[in-house]
Amino acid sequence: MKSPHLIIIGGGFAGIEMLKQLNGLPIKVTLLDKNNYHTFQPLLYQIASGGLGPDAIAYPLRKIVGRIPNIAFRMAEVKSIDTNQNIVTTDIGDFTYDYLCIATGSVTNFFGNKNLQEFAMELKSIPQALDLRSKILQEFEKAVSQTESGQIEQTLNFVVVGGGPTGVETAGAIAEIKNNVLPSDYSEINKNFMKIHLIEASDRILAAMSEISSEKATEFLKNLGVEVHLKTQVKDFTGTELLLGDGSIIKTETVIWAAGVKGEFPQGIESNSIGRGNRILVDEISKIKGLNNVFALGDVAMMTHEEKYPNGHPMVAPVAVQQANLLVKNLQAIINGKETKAFSYFDKGSMATVGRHRAVFESFGIKMQGIIAWLGWMFLHLMLLVGFRNRLVVFVNWLWNYVSYQRAIRIITRPYKGKN
Ligand SMILES: Cc1cc2nc3c(=O)[nH]c(=O)nc-3n(C[C@H](O)[C@H](O)[C@H](O)COP(=O)(O)OP(=O)(O)OC[C@H]3O[C@@H](n4cnc5c(N)ncnc54)[C@H](O)[C@@H]3O)c2cc1C
Structure with a gap:
């Protein structure tokens, strides 16, 4: 029997988690992303403040897809989706799908100003x-x-x-x-x-x-x-x-x-499937309301089935990862005519760092502040980064910044001349 073709739009946290889970399954997968790399957004501010170089938090998508026979990558910006014909239109051409997964994340929300x-x-x-x-x-x-x-x-x-x-x-x-x-x-x-x-x-x-x-x-x-x-x-x-x-x-x-941020996705989604913050309304298995074979997850999706999240889940990486993980299991269930399982978010806590050796950290009722919280923050971020090289580069940079009190990368390689 021919393997169904799944297209994933977006190699962010949700997209790459799906790839990991899809490795070796009898599903043909094409990942489309406008960039050829995954961005670890939680450390973007360290690029902006000269603490890290961009290669420390970017990971080539082809390195993930590389040797996985059932997964292909195309660097392509998706312009529109035709959910009647099952066609995705991109700047490099059209792709047809059996199943489509929209994981395009979010953009800055200026609330119309x-x-x-x-x-x-x-x-x-x-x-x-x-x-x-x-x-x-x-x-x-x-x-x-x-x-x-x-x-x-x-x-x-x-x-x-x-x-x-x-x-x-x-x-x-x-x-x-x-x-x-x-x-x-x-x-x-x-x-x-x-x-x-x-x-x-x-x-x-x-x-x-x-x-x-x-x-x-x-x-x-x-x-x-x-x-x-x-x-x-x-x-x-x-x-x-x-x-x-x-x-x-x-x-x-x-x-x-x-x-503020708001959902970002290509044209072709009916306006009655779009909710607050420009997020796509999905059911408890990430399926877009009114469509049978199109799913949305991560920042771009608004899943409101739990009483705890009347306005959708928080737009954070663990939600994207957990939804991606479950969606692969549910896709297999759908393909094999089995029962699907509803999503339930397992919130492991949150944290934020405030400059050198200070952070606040909350997990399972435990609240920590100061240097211990900062060490916990560093450890978790190192573990969450994709790829050993990136972890090593970030760790060495952090060590250098810590002992030298400096932000190592103080170079203007591309002068900023305004947005236009
Ligand atoms: C500065 C910053 C700090 C953050 N800190 C934290 C934190 O500490 N902890 C935490 O949990 N979360 C944090 N977040 C939020 C977290 O990064 C997001 O929740 C997460 O990235 C969402 O994952 P996603 O897969 O939905 O989307 P993303 O990771 O945003 O991935 C979307 C992907 O889709 C691609 N894409 C978009 N549009 C198209 C298109 N038309 N065609 C092709 N490709 C497209 C993009 O190139 C991108 O690769 C932070 C976010 C920011 C911006």
């Missing part, structure tokens, strides 16, 4: 992280030649919007640059001119964690010199002035937007 979209920096991909690294270093290079104090302050004001783990970790990393790199590399700049603001709309940062973790993370940030603004809305950004909800203005040229 065109100015923020144009001027604020994003942190969702390696090119964006490299842009941010260049922008930070370019601002320092500019400040060295500035003479008016108001001008220097504007150049050296860095604003991170969004007090979730990405915002907290990014603000902490920029504070480390201020404290350790600025005095050595840019001794002509008065370090006190540089300010880092973290802006959060709710009444605490890391709102998904316990209050004690939020408080500790706030304390760590303040100790590093970050100004934490709670209950503060961002209204607009002109490229040099950030307007806040209370009418006040922060003069800055660098705003990093970490305040």
